[in-house]
Amino acid sequence: xxxxxxxxxxxxxxxxxxxxxPETLVPALDELEQEFNRAWQDESFLAxxxxxxxxxxxxxxxxxEAPRLSELTGYQVSIKREDLNHTGAHKINNALGQxxxxxxxxxxxxxxxxxxxxxxxxxxxxxxxLDIECVVYMGEEDCERQKLNVxxxxxxxxxxxxxxxxxxxxxxxxxxxxxxxxxxxxxxxYVIGTAAGPHPYPYMVREFQSVIxxxxxxxxxxxxxxxxxxxxxxVGGGSNAIGFFHAFVGxxxxxxxxxxxxxxxxETGRHAAPLSAGRPGVLHGSYxxxxxxxxxxxxxxxxxxxxxxxxxxxxxxxxxxxxxxxxYVAVTDNEALNAFRWLAxxxxxxxxxxxxxxxxxxxRGLWTPGTRVLVNLSGRGDKDMERASQLLEL
Numbered sequence: 332x333x334x335x336x337x338x339x340x341x342x343x344x345x346x347x348x349x350x351x352x353p354e355t356l357v358p359a360l361d362e363l364e365q366e367f368n369r370a371w372q373d374e375s376f377l378a379x380x381x382x383x384x385x386x387x388x389x390x391x392x393x394x395x396e397a398p399r400l401s402e403l404t405g406y407q408v409s410i411k412r413e414d415l416n417h418t419g420a421h422k423i424n425n426a427l428g429q430x431x432x433x434x435x436x437x438x439x440x441x442x443x444x445x446x447x448x449x450x451x452x453x454x455x456x457x458x459x460x461l462d463i464e465c466v467v468y469m470g471e472e473d474c475e476r477q478k479l480n481v482x483x484x485x486x487x488x489x490x491x492x493x494x495x496x497x498x499x500x501x502x503x504x505x506x507x508x509x510x511x512x513x514x515x516x517x518x519x520x521y522v523i524g525t526a527a528g529p530h531p532y533p534y535m536v537r538e539f540q541s542v543i544x545x546x547x548x549x550x551x552x553x554x555x556x557x558x559x560x561x562x563x564x565x566v567g568g569g570s571n572a573i574g575f576f577h578a579f580v581g582x583x584x585x586x587x588x589x590x591x592x593x594x595x596x597x598e599t600g601r602h603a604a605p606l607s608a609g610r611p612g613v614l615h616g617s618y619x620x621x622x623x624x625x626x627x628x629x630x631x632x633x634x635x636x637x638x639x640x641x642x643x644x645x646x647x648x649x650x651x652x653x654x655x656x657x658x659y660v661a662v663t664d665n666e667a668l669n670a671f672r673w674l675a676x677x678x679x680x681x682x683x684x685x686x687x688x689x690x691x692x693x694x695r696g697l698w699t700p701g702t703r704v705l706v707n708l709s710g711r712g713d714k715d716m717e718r719a720s721q722l723l724e725l
Contacts, residue, residue, distance in 0.1 A: 347618050349530060390424075392415050392416060399677040408706065409551065409555075410680070410708050413708055422449045425539040430461055430520075434463060438519060441454060444467070445504065446567070447685060452480050467489050469494065470498070470501060476637050479713070525645060526645035533646045537647060540571065540573060559705040563590060564576065564706070567636075570645070571707055571710075572589050590661070594663065595664065597661050603641060607661040615643065635664040638684070666691035667688045670690035670694065675712075690706060
């Protein structure tokens, strides 16, 4: 596998990654790379990051056994509880790290993009704590789907900018944030919320999110005296999954699954599953798998989940797909909604629509009875209650 030294030198995971950006941003990316590499070796920075993860975010998050799911499926199911982080998802791990780094770099302004709103809320939360100006770009469709998170961001003091171009979703929010950064690069840091974008973002976001897998591995070993047979996480851009997978990539006996948004079904073309049904290309400063037509134009996506509704994916996930280390599969909207209700009714856990896709894989009957399965529950479903009430008949 491509390690830190290789990626730090080349900016690529295999052929994927790189830096495809306007010249204006090259000095900023060079500075960010240098500052991150220095900070990641600086014990005082790491100590502050770890202190706030513990005292403010609420880490470590627990590992929860799922006895009723285990009985129903025949597997031994355990769940990593990122839904118990402050603000309700894994996103705050990366937002905290990047905002601390930006403050250390002397940046006066933070911008971010968001789909489901959880990254926007997490970034606005940390900016409020650190007293930094915050602007969040969000597609108009996602603003409508996630009204609660829009209000939360505003309550936290952030300016939320609705994006009306294109499909009015995450891709377009990222486009607008990139334009802002080009214009205001001197005093602004762009907190990309996922493991995508130009070098060094895919590596940097993975490192900030790697706490998920590090904790999960230690917790599972301590409790079960062995590693799980299977690890599962949902994948949009891919930050929760890459943070979770990273601790287990070297354990070849453990099967890893990344679950994409299958929308109405991959065969219909109305989905958000670039690893399952896309091909490599360049988007938002990086070379990775994309949903694109024969002319190389980015295709519209469709998913019940705003956070997975993205036509690209992180460079490292693209590499892990081609290397065969992770199997990427698509779960449809209906399968995710069934899993959303199933998990709530049988374990008292209400997942985010994004996380419900990971649990949708249980409906496939992929493993033999007794298989030890560890699932990353990346976020809780508070934000999705209004939409769920419209989609589910109770």
